[in-house]
Amino acid sequence: MTGASRGIGAAIARGLAEDGWPVGVNYRSDRDGAEAVVASITEAGGQAVALAADVADPAAADELFGALEAEFDCPVLVLVNNAGISRDDLTPSLGDEEWSAVIETDLTGAFRMTRRALKPMLRARRGRIVNVSSVVGLRANPGQANYAAAKAGLIALSRTAAVEVARRGITVNAVAPGWIDTDMTASVSRDLLDAVPARRAGTPEEVAACVRFLASDAASYVTGAVLSVDGGLAA
Numbered sequence: 001m002t003g004a005s006r007g008i009g010a011a012i013a014r015g016l017a018e019d020g021w022p023v024g025v026n027y028r029s030d031r032d033g034a035e036a037v038v039a040s041i042t043e044a045g046g047q048a049v050a051l052a053a054d055v056a057d058p059a060a061a062d063e064l065f066g067a068l069e070a071e072f073d074c075p076v077l078v079l080v081n082n083a084g085i086s087r088d089d090l091t092p093s094l095g096d097e098e099w100s101a102v103i104e105t106d107l108t109g110a111f112r113m114t115r116r117a118l119k120p121m122l123r124a125r126r127g128r129i130v131n132v133s134s135v136v137g138l139r140a141n142p143g144q145a146n147y148a149a150a151k152a153g154l155i156a157l158s159r160t161a162a163v164e165v166a167r168r169g170i171t172v173n174a175v176a177p178g179w180i181d182t183d184m185t186a187s188v189s190r191d192l193l194d195a196v197p198a199r200r201a202g203t204p205e206e207v208a209a210c211v212r213f214l215a216s217d218a219a220s221y222v223t224g225a226v227l228s229v230d231g232g233l234a235a
């Protein structure tokens, strides 16, 4: 799974390991964070390996899948695209670099990972892909045109891939978290929580619970769906 060194990704990695999956803990720069996630999984009796790669690098998907197939000696049958960044600014002043960095990381990276994942899944005639989108892909949030475009694109990618591969036993779904307490939201004014019907932020574990369900056998007939986990923000 991508972007698993902290925050939501770390919670998903721990949760999937608890469910019995060997987990590839991808990170871009936070090696200590990724190693700590791996250590907590192995201490709990699970299997995990830390893998450095920038998902915005066109070579990352082949590198990551090759490393995982060698490490665990089996095809990768669950992919969680969680790696994401934001670079906020209002549209009139949003720079090309901020636009491209977010699209390349949050959308194009997930597309390349999905394309690479589907090859062994199609051969195995089973697989699960879960894309971590955002409530911002469903409703407007000023200052996030790049992030919103990437996250809405991720939903469209999920739905399209879902119908392409549904008859091969592969599901592709998205989760759309609202405000979750992580490094990404640490500097955002908590006054904004007044707009959340639940009147609180969510936890990474609450997002992980949704991803674990979508990755499980119990979700075998759920595909092309977007599961909001946002305390009612998109309702």
Ligand code: NAP
Pocket: 002, 003, 004, 005, 006, 007, 008, 009, 026, 027, 028, 029, 030, 031, 033, 053, 054, 055, 056, 082, 083, 084, 085, 105, 132, 133, 134, 135, 176, 177, 178, 179, 180, 181, 182, 183, 184, 185
């Ligand atoms: P976070 O705490 O900032 O963690 C982001 C993770 O993604 C880190 O593990 C980071 O690794 C990794 N990452 C970033 N860029 C990467 C790249 N180019 N290649 C590989 N890994 C990369 O963020 P978070 O809040 O947990 O968010 C996780 C996902 O949920 C993101 O897709 C985000 O858009 C989405 N989301 C978050 C919220 C929220 O309220 N927090 C709401 C909706 C959606 P390094 O530490 O090594 O850079």
